[in-house]
Amino acid sequence: MEDVISQIKEKFKSQLFGAQNLKELEVVEQIYFSRKSGKITELMQGLKDVPDEQKKAKGQLINELKDEMLQQFEMKRSDLKKKEYKETVEAERIDVTQPNLPAHKSGHLHPITIVQNQLEDLFTSMGFQIEDGPELESEYYNFTALNIPESHPARDMQDTFYIKNHPGWVMRTHTSSMQVRTMQDNKPPMKVIMPGRCYRNEATDARHEHTFFQLEGFVIDEKISLANMKGILELVAKNLYGPDTRVRLRPKFYPFVEPGVNGEVACFLCKSKGCRVCKHTGWLEIFGAGMIHPNVLEAGAIDSKKYQGFAFGFGLDRLVMLKYGVEDIRHFQGGDIRFLTQF
Ligand code: PHE
Numbered sequence: 487m488e489d490v491i492s493q494i495k496e497k498f499k500s501q502l503f504g505a506q507n508l509k510e511l512e513v514v515e516q517i518y519f520s521r522k523s524g525k526i527t528e529l530m531q532g533l534k535d536v537p538d539e540q541k542k543a544k545g546q547l548i549n550e551l552k553d554e555m556l557q558q559f560e561m562k563r564s565d566l567k568k569k570e571y572k573e574t575v576e577a578e579r580i581d582v583t584q585p586n587l588p589a590h591k592s593g594h595l596h597p598i599t600i601v602q603n604q605l606e607d608l609f610t611s612m613g614f615q616i617e618d619g620p621e622l623e624s625e626y627y628n629f630t631a632l633n634i635p636e637s638h639p640a641r642d643m644q645d646t647f648y649i650k651n652h653p654g655w656v657m658r659t660h661t662s663s664m665q666v667r668t669m670q671d672n673k674p675p676m677k678v679i680m681p682g683r684c685y686r687n688e689a690t691d692a693r694h695e696h697t698f699f700q701l702e703g704f705v706i707d708e709k710i711s712l713a714n715m716k717g718i719l720e721l722v723a724k725n726l727y728g729p730d731t732r733v734r735l736r737p738k739f740y741p742f743v744e745p746g747v748n749g750e751v752a753c754f755l756c757k758s759k760g761c762r763v764c765k766h767t768g769w770l771e772i773f774g775a776g777m778i779h780p781n782v783l784e785a786g787a788i789d790s791k792k793y794q795g796f797a798f799g800f801g802l803d804r805l806v807m808l809k810y811g812v813e814d815i816r817h818f819q820g821g822d823i824r825f826l827t828q829f
Contacts (some may be wrong), residue, residue: 487536487544490553494518498555508566511559518555525664526552533540572774595827597697598818600683601726601806605701608725612718613686614677617668620766621683622649623658631666631828633741640741647685647696657685661702662742662799665778668704669786674793675707681802693812698801704778706788706795715775715796723751723772726805734769743776743797771807773800 498518515536516829518525529548536544606616629641640659647657672678681701688694700829705714721731731751736747737767750771753764760766775798780790803815810829812818817825 487548490529491547493530495551495555497526499558502558504673505562505566505810508563508570511563511566515559519559519753524557532784571823581779582821591733593747594829596814596818596826597806598829600808602699602701602726605722605800606679606681609679609703611815612677617678619661619664619667619680619682620660621685622726623656623663625654627667628656628658628660630664631782632649632662632740633779633781633785638741645686647687651817658682660684660687661700662797664702665704665742665782665797666786669706669783669788672797674788674794675705677703677705679703690768690816692816695786695803695815695819697819698815701800701802702797702798704795706778706783706793708778708793708795712777715777716796717776718796719749719773719798722800723749726809727754728753735775738774738776740774742779742782744779745775746774749773749775749798750763763819770804772804772808775799 496761498514499822501517502511503512503515506600516524521527526548529551533541533545533548551572557764610616626639629638632634635639646659649655649657657781661680661682661684664682668678668680680703681699682699683697684700688695688696690696705718716733716735720731721733723731723733731754734750734752736750738746740746748771750769752758753761753768753770755761755763756768758764758768764770775796778795778797783790783793803818806812806818808816
C-alpha cells in the first residue's frame with residue numbers, strides 16, 4: 487500500500503509540474519480527484535479488501551495523501567491563473583511611451599469643390615434648390631431643347647465629344663443641359679442651381695481644358711426682369727471677391743437666352759488698371775447669362791406668356807483660378823499632389 491501511495495505521489499507531482507495551463511490542469515484533476523474514477527477514489531475503494539485491523543491506519547494514510555495532493559494542486563492552480571491573467575493583460579497592453587508613428591495624412595477638398603460649396607451655401611441661403619444631372623447627355627437636352635438648331639456650329643465635332651455607336655448622345659458641353667430637365671420636373675416659381683462637370687473637345691492650353699466645371703442656375707416666376715438677374719449676380723460676385731466688386735454686363739449671343747449677356751467683374755488684381763490676367767482690359771469674364779428664351783420655357787412645359795426667368799452659368803474653374811491665382815487650368819485635372827496640397 488505504501489508503495490502504491492508513493493507511486494501515485496510521484497506520478498501526480500510530475501503531471502502537476504508538466505501542466506502548462508488551466509486546461510491541462512483540469513485533466514490532472516480528473517485523473518486524481520474525480521469522485522467516480524479518480525485515483526484517490528480507487529484507493530478508497532481498495533480499502534474493502536484490507537483486513538479490518540489495518541483499515542483505520544490505511545484510511546488515514548489515504549486521507550493524508552489526498553490532503554497533501556490537494557494542497558499542491560491548489561497552489562499550482564493559483565500559479566497558472568496568475569500566469570494566464572498576466573498573459574492577457576500583456577497582450578492588451580498599450581505602450582503609452584512608444585514614440586508617435588508617422589500619422590496618415592487625411593485628404594482634403596479639391597479647390598473647385600471648395601468654391602462650389604461656398605456658392606452652394608450662398609445660393610441655398612437665398613432659397614435656391616440644388617439639382618444634379620447626367621454628364622452623358624442627349625443631344626436634345628444639350629442642344630435642341632436650348633434653341634440650338636441642328637446646324638449650329640456649337641454642335642460641331644470640334645467642340646463636342648460624341649459617343650461612338652450611340653448617335654444622339656454627347657458628353658454635356660455645359661450645365662445648361664439641366665435647364666429643360668429641371669423645368670420639366672418642377673413647377674414655377676423655381677429657383678435652382680445645377681453645378682457639375684462638363685466636357686469639350688478642346689485643344690487644351692492654360693485657359694482651356696477638355697473637362698471643366700460650371701455652376702448653372704435659373705429663376706422662373708411671374709414678373710422676373712433683367713434687373714432681378716443683375717441683383718443676384720452682383721451679390722454672387724461680391725460674395726466671391728469682396729463687397730467693393732463691380733459687375734459689368736455686356737450683350738452676348740447665346741441661343742437659349744434673349745437678351746443674353748456676358749458678365750464681368752472689375753479686375754481685382756490690378757484694380758482695373760489692366761494686367762496680364764485681365765488681358766489689359768481691366769475686366770474679367772466670369773459668367774454668361776440672360777433672360778430665358780421663350781422656346782426654352784416652352785420645351786420645359788412652362789407657359790412663356792405667363793412666366794419669365796433668367797439663367798446664368800459660371801465657369802467654376804475660372805472663379806477658382808482668380809480666387810487662388812492659379813495660372814494654368816490644367817492643374818485642376820492633373821492630379822499633381824504638389825499642386826493639390828496647397829489648398
Ligand atoms: N451655357 C453657357 C456656356 O457654357 C453659359 C450660359 C448659361 C449662358 C446660362 C447663358 C445662360 O457658355
